[in-house]
Amino acid sequence: MRKSEKGRKGQPESLGDAIQEMLKSFRIEEKFNEANLVNSWEKIMGAPIAKRTTKVYIRDKKLFVHINSAPLKHELSMSRDKILVLIARELGSSIVNEVIIK
Numbered sequence: 019m020r021k022s023e024k025g026r027k028g029q030p031e032s033l034g035d036a037i038q039e040m041l042k043s044f045r046i047e048e049k050f051n052e053a054n055l056v057n058s059w060e061k062i063m064g065a066p067i068a069k070r071t072t073k074v075y076i077r078d079k080k081l082f083v084h085i086n087s088a089p090l091k092h093e094l095s096m097s098r099d100k101i102l103v104l105i106a107r108e109l110g111s112s113i114v115n116e117v118i119i120k
Contacts, residue, residue: 051113052076055105059083062108063101067094081105081114095119 031039041047056075060068073084081101085091094101098117106112 048113051109051111055081055109055113058108062104076114079114080116080118082118082120084120091119 038047041050055062059071059074063071067085067090070085070087070090071083072086073082075082083094085094094117098119101117102112102114105114
């Protein structure tokens with residue numbers, strides 16, 4: 019056994035795994051995922067929706083989205099479950115439980 023391998027628990031960790039462990043140990047994983055969701059809004063929903071979005075934020079596991087187009091606001095209100103599925107598909111976890119369109 020080489021000196022550098024002493025103390026390791028088997029296979030080396032990937033960088034992604036090491037970052038996840040760090041986020042968990044500092045208890046900031048949830049805030050990181052929330053910020054990632056807000057920053058990924060355009061990627062998840064597409065440019066046309068993102069251009070009409072004035073504000074996106076998360077509070078108490080609820081995603082608040084402010085839209086400046088009444089027809090789009092109505093359409094997105096009817097598609098809240100689909101938005102949750104898109105978020106889970108893109109980010110791999112359920113960061114929010116509810117979507118509120120304003």
